[in-house]
Amino acid sequence: MKGRVKMDKAGRVVFPLKIRQQLAMDDGGELEYEFSGGKVAFAPVEEDKKYRLVNKNGILVIVPDDPQPFDAVAAIKADRQARMDKLERRHEP
Numbered sequence: 001m002k003g004r005v006k007m008d009k010a011g012r013v014v015f016p017l018k019i020r021q022q023l024a025m026d027d028g029g030e031l032e033y034e035f036s037g038g039k040v041a042f043a044p045v046e047e048d049k050k051y052r053l054v055n056k057n058g059i060l061v062i063v064p065d066d067p068q069p070f071d072a073v074a075a076i077k078a079d080r081q082a083r084m085d086k087l088e089r090r091h092e093p
Contacts, residue, residue, distance in 0.1 A: 021060070024053035
């Protein structure tokens, strides 16, 4: 994406909404900058988040950075064992 923005007298620049949304930036979000070869590059400051926003078919979706796989078999076995333990405690003399 390429475009132009204007700087005000105080040196502030407003990035277009579409760019802020794609970077998942909120009001007050911090940017890092690098000045090299007569150009300035900006990037959002990486926070210690455990999730990120991903654009899926035009909808922002929260996705964990380290998704834990769900083991349905283990969950069913654990639930079954818990129910069996509960039944056994009921029938103890």
